[in-house]
Amino acid sequence: MDIQSEDGPTGGRYFTGNPGQEAEMTFSRASAKLIIIDHTAVPDIYRGQGVGQALAQHAVEAARAGGWKIIPLCPFFKAQVGRHPEWREVISG
Template sequence: MNITFEQTGSGGRYLGKADGIVDPAIMTFSRASPALIIIDHTEVPDAMRGTGAGQALALYAVEEARKGGWKIIPLCPFFHAQMDRHPEWRDVLNG
């Protein structure tokens, strides 16, 4: 899966695209401050379910937070569950 980033005025989204699948998996976030993002939504199209697309987006967000030196507030239920499953990601968890 190829993951790209799109930025908007106050946030952005990560897009996960797979060969032969039109609709990407999406994880959206808003920026609360230069050092804090809020991940608020993850959406995986039916054609990508069970492929690990959501997990790949979550890992990408964690790696980007580490590189950028910011923390994450996990409002998205999927991302929150991933944080619970991966204690090694807690270094980027806000609070």
């Protein structure tokens, strides 16, 4: 699955899919080393295919590579964190 990212000074998103049917996970930047995952949206066309899980995994890998932490405010992402104790080193709060 090809997951892309858009990142700016105040936040960004990870996304995949066709234009107009993109699945995305958005984040806000609290500081240079802390992001807040605040929303995940997966269109019906991608439901049940692990797209949300792939976005969450991508966010964790990006945090590991960038040396930052994640505050999980999004209910979907928070649930994924509960299922993946191996992600704890990048989770804050």
